[in-house]
Amino acid sequence: MSRATLLVVVAAFLVAGCSSGRDDPGPPEAAVPDPETVLVIGSGSSEGSELRDPLREAWPRLVFAESLTRPATLVSGASGPATVSDALALQLPLAREVEPDWVLVMLGSYDLNRETPPEVFGSQLRELLAALDAAAGGRVLVADLPALPAYGDAARRAYNDEIAAAVSEAGATLVSLANETLEPVDDEHDYQPNAAGHRVIADAFGAVIHELGT
Amino acid sequence: MTGLEPAITVHDLGHAYETSAGRITVLDRVTCTVLAGQIVAVMGPSGAGKSTLLCVLGGLEPPQSGSVTVVGRDLRLLSSDQLAAYRRETVGFVFQDFALLGQLTALENVELALTLGRVRRGRRDRAKELLAAVGLAHRFDHRPHALSGGENQRVAIARALANSPELILADEPTGNLDAGSTGAILDLLTGLPRDHGCTLVIVTHDPVVAARADRVLLLADGRIAA
Amino acid sequence: MTWRDAIALAARSVGRKLGRAVLTVLAVGLAAALLSSLLIASTAAQRRVLDQVSDGGPLAGIQVAPAEPDPGALDSDNPPRGDPRPIDDNALREIAALPNVDAVVPIVANPAIVVPPPDPLPGADPRRRDLTRAGTFEPYFDTVVGVDIAQADDLPIAIIAGRLPLAGAPEAAVSSGYLRRLGIDKGQADEVVGTEIVVGAPRGFVDGDDVYVRGRWVRLLVVGVVAQELGSGQVLVPLGEAQAARRWSTAGVETERFDIPESPYTGLFVVAHGLDRVPAVRQAITDVGYSTSAPETLIESVQRYLRVVEIVLAGIGVIALAIAALGITNAMLAAVRERRREIGVLKALGASNRDVRRIFLVEAGTLGFLGGIVGTVVGYGAAQLLAGVVNGYLRSQRLETVQLGLPLLLVVAVVVGSTVLALVAGTVPAQRAARLPARQAMGDR
Numbered sequence: 028m029s030r031a032t033l034l035v036v037v038a039a040f041l042v043a044g045c046s047s048g049r050d051d052p053g054p055p056e057a058a059v060p061d062p063e064t065v066l067v068i069g070s071g072s073s074e075g076s077e078l079r080d081p082l083r084e085a086w087p088r089l090v091f092a093e094s095l096t097r098p099a100t101l102v103s104g105a106s107g108p109a110t111v112s113d114a115l116a117l118q119l120p121l122a123r124e125v126e127p128d129w130v131l132v133m134l135g136s137y138d139l140n141r142e143t144p145p146e147v148f149g150s151q152l153r154e155l156l157a158a159l160d161a162a163a164g165g166r167v168l169v170a171d172l173p174a175l176p177a178y179g180d181a182a183r184r185a186y187n188d189e190i191a192a193a194v195s196e197a198g199a200t201l202v203s204l205a206n207e208t209l210e211p212v213d214d215e216h217d218y219q220p221n222a223a224g225h226r227v228i229a230d231a232f233g234a235v236i237h238e239l240g241t
Numbered sequence: 242m243t244g245l246e247p248a249i250t251v252h253d254l255g256h257a258y259e260t261s262a263g264r265i266t267v268l269d270r271v272t273c274t275v276l277a278g279q280i281v282a283v284m285g286p287s288g289a290g291k292s293t294l295l296c297v298l299g300g301l302e303p304p305q306s307g308s309v310t311v312v313g314r315d316l317r318l319l320s321s322d323q324l325a326a327y328r329r330e331t332v333g334f335v336f337q338d339f340a341l342l343g344q345l346t347a348l349e350n351v352e353l354a355l356t357l358g359r360v361r362r363g364r365r366d367r368a369k370e371l372l373a374a375v376g377l378a379h380r381f382d383h384r385p386h387a388l389s390g391g392e393n394q395r396v397a398i399a400r401a402l403a404n405s406p407e408l409i410l411a412d413e414p415t416g417n418l419d420a421g422s423t424g425a426i427l428d429l430l431t432g433l434p435r436d437h438g439c440t441l442v443i444v445t446h447d448p449v450v451a452a453r454a455d456r457v458l459l460l461a462d463g464r465i466a467a
Numbered sequence: 468m469t470w471r472d473a474i475a476l477a478a479r480s481v482g483r484k485l486g487r488a489v490l491t492v493l494a495v496g497l498a499a500a501l502l503s504s505l506l507i508a509s510t511a512a513q514r515r516v517l518d519q520v521s522d523g524g525p526l527a528g529i530q531v532a533p534a535e536p537d538p539g540a541l542d543s544d545n546p547p548r549g550d551p552r553p554i555d556d557n558a559l560r561e562i563a564a565l566p567n568v569d570a571v572v573p574i575v576a577n578p579a580i581v582v583p584p585p586d587p588l589p590g591a592d593p594r595r596r597d598l599t600r601a602g603t604f605e606p607y608f609d610t611v612v613g614v615d616i617a618q619a620d621d622l623p624i625a626i627i628a629g630r631l632p633l634a635g636a637p638e639a640a641v642s643s644g645y646l647r648r649l650g651i652d653k654g655q656a657d658e659v660v661g662t663e664i665v666v667g668a669p670r671g672f673v674d675g676d677d678v679y680v681r682g683r684w685v686r687l688l689v690v691g692v693v694a695q696e697l698g699s700g701q702v703l704v705p706l707g708e709a710q711a712a713r714r715w716s717t718a719g720v721e722t723e724r725f726d727i728p729e730s731p732y733t734g735l736f737v738v739a740h741g742l743d744r745v746p747a748v749r750q751a752i753t754d755v756g757y758s759t760s761a762p763e764t765l766i767e768s769v770q771r772y773l774r775v776v777e778i779v780l781a782g783i784g785v786i787a788l789a790i791a792a793l794g795i796t797n798a799m800l801a802a803v804r805e806r807r808r809e810i811g812v813l814k815a816l817g818a819s820n821r822d823v824r825r826i827f828l829v830e831a832g833t834l835g836f837l838g839g840i841v842g843t844v845v846g847y848g849a850a851q852l853l854a855g856v857v858n859g860y861l862r863s864q865r866l867e868t869v870q871l872g873l874p875l876l877l878v879v880a881v882v883v884g885s886t887v888l889a890l891v892a893g894t895v896p897a898q899r900a901a902r903l904p905a906r907q908a909m910g911d912r
Contacts, residue, residue, distance in 0.1 A: 062637065062685075080585070080603050082580070082582045082606050082665070083582065083585055083603060088665075091665075091684065091686070092665075092686065098636075098637040098685075098686070099685075099686065100683060100684065100685050101682075101683070101684040101685075102681075102682075102683050102684075103681050103682050103683075103684065104681060106674075106679055106681055107674060107679060113674075117672065117674060121681075124718070125683075292909050295909070296906050296909060299815065300905075301811075301814070301815060301904075301905040301906045301908055301909065302904065302905070302906050321819075321820060322819050322820070322821075324905070325814065325817055325818065325819040325820070325822075325905075326817070326819075328814070328815060328816070328817045328905070329816070329817025330817070332815075334812075334815045334816075334908065336812075336908070336909075336910070338910065340808070340812045340815075340908065340910075342479075342809060342812070343483065344479045344480060344482065344483035345479060349479075353476070353816065354816050354817070356468060356472050356476075357468060357813070357816045357817045357818050357822065358816075358817055400816070404817070412909065
């Protein structure tokens, strides 16, 4: 190797070994599918306020964590002792605001608790589902009522008939819990299911979501 | 230069050295003429001034008094750089101990003379030619320690011829050689004026060497005795 | 004789007395190694210290708060704030248009409830967790901080595990405070990367006479851990996500009660065009009407101190080189003495005084050049060894490690410097050689 070539090789080696010693952070842009928005309409029962770990064990949380294949945002409209009438007033506006891809509805326990006549409950539910359909444009899933010690059996069945009819008329999808018997979270809150009960509800919603496809 | 013109003209040349013991006169009003193409042997006892004469003729030292003209150049008038140029272009030296650079090969020793002679291109080929001409075509890449005395002196002669000098100065060129090599080196040296058109001055103790010369200059006590 | 020929001859001559040449090169090399390792180490230390002072961000960074400036304290690094003043898009544009502003990074923060993974992660200290009644890890109140990820380089953010979230992706980075909450050591930060957290933004709403809270929740994949505390929050998200959360929260009632910031941007991080422009930019932002803070005084005094240290270290290295240079002078004077005959012969062959001087200068320069290269390589290796020891200590203290660089400029400077020094050292011997009388060719008589 001639001397000149050797010098060039040595110089190139030195240059290649030189560096400033800093790392470069700075990630590129993501190619992320659009997230889905899930709106939950319901009462405190759906929030699982009496559970030991409500932010993880309540059925909307389980559905949110396990049943959606795309990134998702969960908007929780459910709260307090909400009846269908309360949902119309306080929770329906959320549907118009967030334009959800999925609406998960579970109402009726507080209506039952207040002994609202089934036909009144049914009429209000129809109003709610029609407005949800107009506002959301997404899929509306409505659960009927499972058996809980606090629910009278006859009243529950009447409510479930109203729910089935309203769902059918609105073109929504029924999530059937009518044949499920759940345990309450405790004696004081006997119309709120326990963690196992929330799991049953979540699985039922999850099965329907899976069937409809995300 | 033809044979009838003087190559070297020395007139009243004087040279002395300062030592701790005082001033020592080495050359005392030396006058002589050497014709172009001649072979001149310079003989004399030790301390006679033979080497000093060679130094002055070769431009290794400027003359202190008198005049020295070599191939038309007055050496007194030359500056240090001009003397270097004179040595480069006009003179070729052959030393008793060969004076080759030990770290260089035979080829590189000859090339060095060409480099110093400001030859830019074709140095390698020219050096090979010169070494081949002295019978060392098979020894290009040998270093001096791997060559015999005779071979080393041949390299030295090739080096001396590198820049086509008009004057070859040889200081006891066979002094370090065995009898076998002496004859060959003498043949080589004495053939140079004929083959290269140069003038040869040899300092020697050896009458055999002197016998090959056209003229013999005898120096004694800094003067020409004969 | 040309320089190229002189170099060729010098290479042969240096090789002739190889032992002496090697020793001389080593001496220069060691001195150059000392100089380069000191400079490399001091540069790395300087960068590290300044990184710490500026929290890993650019030195010329200025934090702009959504508040008016306090007229009484404009010159300090961290002045108290005046009355609140929201930063909106107009303010952002106005500040971005100021002269000497290189970048403006908006920051949006929003209160949040963070739901970590339920079960303890490997390596977590079980005593350091808050638990729910179910024995799972307790969700907690916090703040999410959103920044424009594309401008992450301009922020005082240092990643200790994983990476930053991608813009637009459901990802987040967490701070070392989050690790502490989970009972995880900084050294095991990798354990949280790849886990999922759920983060909810609150919104107040009225039902009857009371105000309730409802949430907007997102699932975020934890992709990295940052060393710094993110202001009040421990979750760093892309700006879009924080803005969406803020839009949700501010649409509710009683925003003050939920600590939802009034200002559209919780703050700005402004990068000035150089540390010397920071005071001017701060003044300009103050004139726009916002309070700023920047560690400029601290950085300046640290830099001054570090410069002194650097000069002292360089001085030590230079002294070592000067000693090596004396060694070159000594070695070369000996060489000139030994090679008197050779010099005479060169002159007999026609070398001028200048030729001889050139040959010996080139020999000296060659020794210096080789010593410089050896020294840079050895110096870098020594600095790496030193860094290895230092990093071992830093790791044991759960601190960020240092990284060494070999700047091209340093390599060139040390090699050129060694060569020049050797040339200077060789001047006297070269001159002595040049002045030797040509009659030395005849040998000792």
